[in-house]
Amino acid sequence: MAYYDLNIPAQQDPNVLKDILLFMTKLGYDSVALTHTVDGKISPKDICKIQKIDFNDDDEKKNNNNNNSNEQGLATSSGWLKVGTSKKSIKQYTRLEVVVKNNAELQMLNSNNPVVQSYDLISIIPTDINVFNAACNSTDIDIITLTSFSKFIVKPDRIRQCIQKGISIELVYTSIFEKESERLSFFQLASSVVRSSFGKNIILSSRGKHSKFMRSPYDISNLGHLFGLNFDQAKASVSKLPHSAILHGLSRKTKGLALVSDPALLRDLELWKLERKDDVTPTGNTVPHPKNKKPEKKQDIENDNDADDQVIEQEPKTTTTTTTTTTNDQIKSKSKKSNEPSVNKPSDTTTTKSTTIKKENQMDVDHKDTTIKRKRNNE
Amino acid sequence: MVRLKNRYLMTEVIWHDPSNASALSELWLFHFLIDESKRLFGELTTEAFKKTVKFVYLNPDTNLFIIRCSFTYYKSLWSVLSMITSYNNIPVYFRVIHLSGSIRGCQKAALKVFQKQIFIYDKNTIQQQQQTSTSSLLSITQSDIEMDNAPSEDDDIEMKS
Numbered sequence: 001m002a003y004y005d006l007n008i009p010a011q012q013d014p015n016v017l018k019d020i021l022l023f024m025t026k027l028g029y030d031s032v033a034l035t036h037t038v039d040g041k042i043s044p045k046d047i048c049k050i051q052k053i054d055f056n057d058d059d060e061k062k063n064n065n066n067n068n069s070n071e072q073g074l075a076t077s078s079g080w081l082k083v084g085t086s087k088k089s090i091k092q093y094t095r096l097e098v099v100v101k102n103n104a105e106l107q108m109l110n111s112n113n114p115v116v117q118s119y120d121l122i123s124i125i126p127t128d129i130n131v132f133n134a135a136c137n138s139t140d141i142d143i144i145t146l147t148s149f150s151k152f153i154v155k156p157d158r159i160r161q162c163i164q165k166g167i168s169i170e171l172v173y174t175s176i177f178e179k180e181s182e183r184l185s186f187f188q189l190a191s192s193v194v195r196s197s198f199g200k201n202i203i204l205s206s207r208g209k210h211s212k213f214m215r216s217p218y219d220i221s222n223l224g225h226l227f228g229l230n231f232d233q234a235k236a237s238v239s240k241l242p243h244s245a246i247l248h249g250l251s252r253k254t255k256g257l258a259l260v261s262d263p264a265l266l267r268d269l270e271l272w273k274l275e276r277k278d279d280v281t282p283t284g285n286t287v288p289h290p291k292n293k294k295p296e297k298k299q300d301i302e303n304d305n306d307a308d309d310q311v312i313e314q315e316p317k318t319t320t321t322t323t324t325t326t327t328n329d330q331i332k333s334k335s336k337k338s339n340e341p342s343v344n345k346p347s348d349t350t351t352t353k354s355t356t357i358k359k360e361n362q363m364d365v366d367h368k369d370t371t372i373k374r375k376r377n378n379e
Numbered sequence: 380m381v382r383l384k385n386r387y388l389m390t391e392v393i394w395h396d397p398s399n400a401s402a403l404s405e406l407w408l409f410h411f412l413i414d415e416s417k418r419l420f421g422e423l424t425t426e427a428f429k430k431t432v433k434f435v436y437l438n439p440d441t442n443l444f445i446i447r448c449s450f451t452y453y454k455s456l457w458s459v460l461s462m463i464t465s466y467n468n469i470p471v472y473f474r475v476i477h478l479s480g481s482i483r484g485c486q487k488a489a490l491k492v493f494q495k496q497i498f499i500y501d502k503n504t505i506q507q508q509q510q511t512s513t514s515s516l517l518s519i520t521q522s523d524i525e526m527d528n529a530p531s532e533d534d535d536i537e538m539k540s
Contacts, residue, residue, distance in 0.1 A: 027474070177464050212395050212470040219461035219475060225454050 002030040004242035007205040010034035027216040031091040048118035095121040156196030190227035199233035384450035389477040428452035
């Protein structure tokens with residue numbers, strides 16, 4: 001299962017950002033969205049300039065440092081080992097976040113705008129109920145973030161609309177760790193949203209400006225019970241639902257049409273199928289345990305034996321002595337020579353013949369002699 | 380007779396500023412957790428699980444401890460652990476690595492974590508070893524080939540009989 005955190009501010013020092021991302025890999029996250037926040041109207045200069053952080057160069061440098069001065073590169077920044085020293089990589093998406101105050105600013109965010117086109121994800125922070133209501137019906141938005149800015153009552157109807165449109169509602173969990181007013185407003189908002197959406201389309205993300213407020217996906221899954229999400233729902237809100245938000249963004253960007261230029265990209269996008277497979281068969285073991293299979297086989301063998309016995313019992317009545325001898329020979333031949341298919345085939349045919357003979361005998365007694373003659377002729 | 384259910388939480392303590400880190404010990408940790416839980420959850424929940432909390436294992440070198448709690452209140456204890464941000468104004472994060480119903484599950488998970496960390500720690504030495512031990516690798520592959528040949532001969536014998 002891949003874990004997502006779709007809200008990491010990109011407007012900070014690259015070194016700090018790199019530390020945060022390394023810390024997130026340690027916590028077990030696989031994907032991250034770097035967020036560019038705009039207050040109010042978006043202008044052409046807000047076009048995507050987010051530089052994704054490259055870890056490969058740093059690893060090489062670290063290795064060189066290690067060779068020169070022993071183990072200083074691996075020195076602890078948190079815990080007792082340098083985080084992110086494993087080769088695990090982290091996927092990075094770009095995201096535009098706009099604090100919207102009125103409907104005019106919301107209408108700037110349409111698909112014809114090149115600024116909007118340049119980002120992977122588009123999200124808004126509504127500060128007004130009218131903006132929120134309009135955004136729930138919009139097709140150009142992927143995520144609506146609800147923070148302490150949005151001091152209005154969230155109505156269940158609107159949330160249902162969002163779920164229909166595939167728009168995700170984001171809650172920022174780091175406000176739990178901040179001052180009391182933030183914390184209270186978060187719990188009020190979260191429980192009202194969870195109550196009206198039943199855990200659907202809720203994304204939990206850190207707006208982490210410092211790594212000390214980051215929490216691992218499992219810790220977040222547990223924290224969900226404080227505002228009414230059960231463990232699975234809260235886990236989905238950091239794994240499945242953010243992924244669906246990213247796919248929503250992709251389909252919005254391509255307008256439903258996609259042209260695959262790079263097969264590697266497709267492989268990343270199709271990973272969810274593997275995840276679904278994991279959900280259905282967690283162990284990946286489709287073959288039943290031999291313990292469960294054995295009795296069926298035994299029954300089959302016993303049935304076969306019974307059938308043979310029945311044949312032997314019935315055959316004296318029909319007076320076809322030739323067939324019984326062949327079956328006995330067949331059994332002996334099986335025990336002696338297992339790897340000779342030429343012997344097995346005719347014996348099978350004789351058994352079938354014997355059954356036909358039995359039926360005929362039951363029907364007409366007169367035909368008995370003729371059939372036996374035929375058989376002898378064949379032999 | 381119904382057995383009392385427990386949950387074992389294996390927790391890693393991450394000090395964001397390692398120079399300020401204080402060594403783990405039961406003395407301060409227990410009181411700290413109980414005080415934090417009183418602050419966050421109130422007295423009602425705290426007193427309900429206070430008696431069941433026990434430190435099973437605690438290692439100040441690896442910053443890891445295993446804590447036992449009753450099944451009914453483990454969620455509360457877990458959220459207390461993850462909602463702690465600082466100890467005496469030193470930023471700290473209690474990260475729950477593993478949750479299990481028996482101490483054996485925790486033991487297995489702990490071994491896994493330690494192996495991973497040791498592997499990362501010895502990454503450079505392993506690389507050096509790989510460079511030196513290419514000759515030994517060749518001998519291993521040869522023995523593997525011999526092993527591959529052996530069972531096929533057995534098959535032949537079976538076919539003959």
